[in-house]
Every structure is written in structure tokens, then in C-alpha cells.
Amino acid sequence: MPFDIDVLIVYADRDNEPAHAGEPGWVTQFRKFLELMLTQVLGEKPNVQLKSESSLRGGVDNAAVWVALLSQDFVQSGRCLDHIEAVFKHAGTEARSRVFKVFKTPLNVQDQPPRLRELLGYEMYQLDPDSGEIREYTDYFSTEAERQYWMKMVDLAYDIYETLLRLRNSTSPTESKNLYKRKTIYLAETAHDLSVQRNIIKRELQRHGYTVLPNQTLPGSVQELERLVRRDLDESALSIHLIGNAYGEIPEGSDRSLVDIQNKLAAEKSLQTKEHAQAFTRLIWISPHLAHASEKQKGFIETIKRDVEAQEGAEILQTPLEDFKNIMREELEEAGGKRVFAETSGRSIYFMHDKVDHREAKPLIDVIRQSGFEVLVPSFEGDLLDLRQQHIDHLCNLDGAIIYQGKVNEQWVRMKALDLLKAPGFGRRKPIVAKAIVTAPGASLDPAGFKSQNLQVIEEDANRPLESLKNFLLEFNA
Known part of the structure; x- marks a missing residue:
């Protein structure tokens, strides 16, 4: 209609x-x-x-x-x-x-x-x-x-x-749901500090045909919450739990957080399936950056690491998020008996730069091409929406990414880094092999602000131009 x-x-x-x-x-x-x-x-x-x-x-x-x-x-x-x-x-x-x-x-x-x-x-x-x-x-x-x-x-x-x-x-x-034959995954709700990371993983799973639960707002009372979480876990073959600095919201009638309760119920499910020889696995990711975690959260994390019951059926990883996502892909591929996420063997690098930096960017683009890579570059002429669509196409097809900061400010760089994070949501179906920010001599950028995105910051040396970029390309080839 x-x-x-x-x-x-x-x-x-x-x-x-x-x-x-x-x-x-x-x-x-x-x-x-x-x-x-x-x-x-x-x-x-x-x-x-x-x-x-x-x-x-x-x-x-x-x-x-x-x-x-x-x-x-x-x-x-x-x-x-x-x-x-x-x-x-x-x-x-x-x-x-x-x-x-x-x-x-x-x-x-x-x-x-x-x-x-x-x-x-x-x-x-x-x-x-x-x-x-x-x-x-x-x-x-x-x-x-x-x-x-x-x-x-x-x-x-x-x-x-x-x-x-x-x-x-x-x-x-x-x-529509029946078009996909892949398994259902329980992606546990997180505390507020990891909501962005959870959304990125959720979007990537959905783009590859997985049903992701919970698919509704979780209730505020602990009794109704546990009932719904148990129901969703019963439909799932795998649960994924992301744990960061915040302990999270505590439902009415409970002294445990929502994050804690979901992990507890998933551990119970693991024990039940083990007794009945059924397949159910858990992946728990703990942020490697816990400087701001509360004492209660630190205690929760220590329980996960040491308590045998809390660990039941779980693989616990405290690695950069990108490494965890790679392990998650492998777990899903093994469970499905086939490769679901495409292997990256391509040779394309998307070199993102602004029009004001085009002249300075050209020597770097030439070096990348001479190293045997196909270089995807932005266009600067034409309809705004057409240009944006081309940018999205490049995000979906690149193998590696470089953001160049010459005359542009840090805010511009952050927007491009965010686009790389959002690439699975645009339809990207494979992991990015390598990504970096290249800053021209004299450019102002705080590298610490990009560590959580696994973005390597390469500062051009005025005395040895292009040397650091060449080293990055060698690592890409390794």
C-alpha cells in the first residue's frame, strides 16, 4: 500500500x-x-x-x-x-x-x-x-x-x-525475520558509559543477519526484569556482556545492577545447558581502561574474574574493543560452521582529507599508490548529498583508512573518526585492517583522545617527511 x-x-x-x-x-x-x-x-x-x-x-x-x-x-x-x-x-x-x-x-x-x-x-x-x-x-x-x-x-x-x-x-x-537463518544473540544492556560501543556491536550483528535481544525496554522492577531476561536468554545461543567503569542502574527491589543481573542469569543459563549438553556460550568484555571505576564496580569485576560460578561458560577478555570484536566474529563463525564476516585481503586505503589540504595531501597519496595500494579519495565538487553518498560508499569498501589533518581543526578530525566507528551502520561487512590519523608539522591534536578508537596518530616530521607514513604502510602489509 x-x-x-x-x-x-x-x-x-x-x-x-x-x-x-x-x-x-x-x-x-x-x-x-x-x-x-x-x-x-x-x-x-x-x-x-x-x-x-x-x-x-x-x-x-x-x-x-x-x-x-x-x-x-x-x-x-x-x-x-x-x-x-x-x-x-x-x-x-x-x-x-x-x-x-x-x-x-x-x-x-x-x-x-x-x-x-x-x-x-x-x-x-x-x-x-x-x-x-x-x-x-x-x-x-x-x-x-x-x-x-x-x-x-x-x-x-x-x-x-x-x-x-x-x-x-x-x-x-x-x-522478514525468517529471511535470516542465523542464531539469536543476547547482547546485554550496558551502563551508560558503554552505550555507544553496544550500539556499534548491535548494528554490526544485525547487518549480518543475527537477531539481537533484548528487543524491548527492560522493566524497572527486578522480578519482571529477570523474567524477561531469562526468556530472551532461552532463545539465544550466545550472550555478550560489555563491562566498563560504571556499575549501572539498579532495578527496583534489587541490590544488583542491571549489568550484574544479566551476567548472573546468563551464568545460570550456562550451567543449565551444560547439565543438559546444550550449546550456549558467553563472551564477557571488560574495558582495559578502568581508572574511573567505582569501588562497587571494581568489586563486581573482581567477582567476574575470580568467581567460578560467575565465569560459568564464559570467555573473559580485557582487551581493546576492536580485538574483542574480532574474537566475537570468530566465535560466531565457529558456531555457524562457516565464515560469516568476510576476510579482508584487499588493498584499498581511504585517504580522508579536506579541500583546503588537498595540495599538501597529494605527496602522501602518491606514496600510498606507489606502495601498491588503491587510494580512495573524497570529491569536493558536486551536490552535497552525492558527495556524502560517495563518502559512505568509501567507508563501506575501504580496507584501511587514513585521516589527514593539515589546516583543519581537531573537530573535523573527530567527525571523520566518528564516521569510521559508524561504518558498520552504513552497511560495512568486514573489519577495518588498519586506521591512522596523519598530522602535518605544526598541526594541533591530542592523540589520547583517539586511543579508545584504536586510531594510530602519526605526526609528520618536517625533517623526515613521509617516513612515518611509509612505516605505517609496511605494518599494513605485514
Whole structure:
């Protein structure tokens, strides 16, 4: 059935009031960014419309997808709540896959509209990992926005994209799920400090046809939480647990965190399957950077490392995240009996640089080509969306990546580094063999800020130009 609107965004009036006169409101900015992301993945501009609280007059628009922008004002608006109820009645059993809830501000499960409580949410507000303070984004290109807002935006865009494709192909959610014969994986919910890393792994698993659980918001009470986690673990052949500095949220009625409870229940599942000779494995990744972990979190980690029961059926790794992802791929390939993630044997390097640095970049590009690599480079002329699509194509096809910083600032470099992190979400199907940032003499860059992304920072020596780059290329060949 054809739809008049691809995506309809429903919001409360006050949520789009500009912070300063003459500036666009939060909702207007959200629509702009979502439309841009969807254009990139669909290959065409979608029809994305806004519907404010004051314009809701009864009846339901002929939309493929609805996005509810949740806030205190939204849940206090009778019109917004009535509209969501009408949408669910209109869409019937498909509503769960066609309605997306996005949090402009945090809301407890109990405060959310009942129809939306079990849906997975996309948090688009700013959370300070150290203080726990929550703020709305005003600078969409800050470091924190890169880590949180844009990663969630990519996640949302791809989930909407898959729904739009399914609706255009007239495939039911059940039929779509049956296209994939691979196993179900329980990817445990994490504390806030690892939400980005979890989303990256989730997206990569989904792009390779795995069903990832949990696929709904976990309940706030411990009894209901344990029931749902056990149910999802029973459907899964593998569980993956990511553990960092934060102990995590403690559900009502428990003295353990959500992260701790999931690990405990997965250990119980391992013991049960061992007794019944069934296959169930666990992978636990512990961050190698735990300088800011609380005493309670340190105790939890020590328990995992030393307690035989907590380790039941688990492989525990405290390595860089990229190394863990490689081990995860191997585990999945062995479980499936075939290679799922393609081996990388190509010879292409994407050399990312800005137009202002093109002249200085040319000698480096020549060295890469002379070393036997195909060099992918950005274009600077043409339609903005076409250029962005070419950039995404390069991210999907590269074998190695180099970001060049000459006259551009560190913020530009961070945006390109973020694109490398998001590559699985753009459709990339193989790991990146090597990646580096090359800085020109005199360029200002803090290498420490890129260690967590496994990005090697190469500083050009004015007295020995290109020497460090050549060494990197030799390592690539090793």
C-alpha cells in the first residue's frame, strides 16, 4: 500500500521553542538531521513531516512510520497521547514495528505512554558520564554529541530505513525475520558509559543477519526484569556482556545492577545447558581502561574474574574493543560452521582529507599508490548529498583508512573518526585492517583522545617527511 508520508514526527509544541531568538528549535533540527541520514541510506530524499501538538485534530495520517518525541510536555499533552493511541489502533499488530520512541529528555518507564513502554528508545539528550547530569544538546558537533547524539541518530535512521524497505516490499515482520537463518544473540544492556560501543556491536550483528535481544525496554522492577531476561536468554545461543567503569542502574527491589543481573542469569543459563549438553556460550568484555571505576564496580569485576560460578561458560577478555570484536566474529563463525564476516585481503586505503589540504595531501597519496595500494579519495565538487553518498560508499569498501589533518581543526578530525566507528551502520561487512590519523608539522591534536578508537596518530616530521607514513604502510602489509 502506498503511503503519503514516509516518516511523521509527532511532538509537543514547547519542545520546538528555540533557545534563542532566530535559531531553529530542537525538533526542527532533529527533523533536518534525520532526513539527511535517511537520504544517505535510502539513496533518495524521504518525505519527513512534522506534526505538532496544536495541529493534531483527530484522524491518522497515511504514514509509513511515526516517531514520537517523548518529553514531560509530550506525556502531559492529552492530544499527543490520544494521537499515539489512534496510531496503534490504526496500524494494528504492525504498530510495534512502525512506531519509534525518541527521548528528547529522560522519562521513567512508568511516566511513558503505556503503548510505548515496551518499545526500544533512542536517547537524544546529553548525559555527562562522570556527573550523571542531563542536558539538551545545543552544540550538535561537540565531542559529546559525536559520542551520543549522532550514534543514536544513525541507529534510529537505520531502523527506520529497514522498516521502510520492508513496507515497500510488502514483507511482514515475521517474513522478514525468517529471511535470516542465523542464531539469536543476547547482547546485554550496558551502563551508560558503554552505550555507544553496544550500539556499534548491535548494528554490526544485525547487518549480518543475527537477531539481537533484548528487543524491548527492560522493566524497572527486578522480578519482571529477570523474567524477561531469562526468556530472551532461552532463545539465544550466545550472550555478550560489555563491562566498563560504571556499575549501572539498579532495578527496583534489587541490590544488583542491571549489568550484574544479566551476567548472573546468563551464568545460570550456562550451567543449565551444560547439565543438559546444550550449546550456549558467553563472551564477557571488560574495558582495559578502568581508572574511573567505582569501588562497587571494581568489586563486581573482581567477582567476574575470580568467581567460578560467575565465569560459568564464559570467555573473559580485557582487551581493546576492536580485538574483542574480532574474537566475537570468530566465535560466531565457529558456531555457524562457516565464515560469516568476510576476510579482508584487499588493498584499498581511504585517504580522508579536506579541500583546503588537498595540495599538501597529494605527496602522501602518491606514496600510498606507489606502495601498491588503491587510494580512495573524497570529491569536493558536486551536490552535497552525492558527495556524502560517495563518502559512505568509501567507508563501506575501504580496507584501511587514513585521516589527514593539515589546516583543519581537531573537530573535523573527530567527525571523520566518528564516521569510521559508524561504518558498520552504513552497511560495512568486514573489519577495518588498519586506521591512522596523519598530522602535518605544526598541526594541533591530542592523540589520547583517539586511543579508545584504536586510531594510530602519526605526526609528520618536517625533517623526515613521509617516513612515518611509509612505516605505517609496511605494518599494513605485514
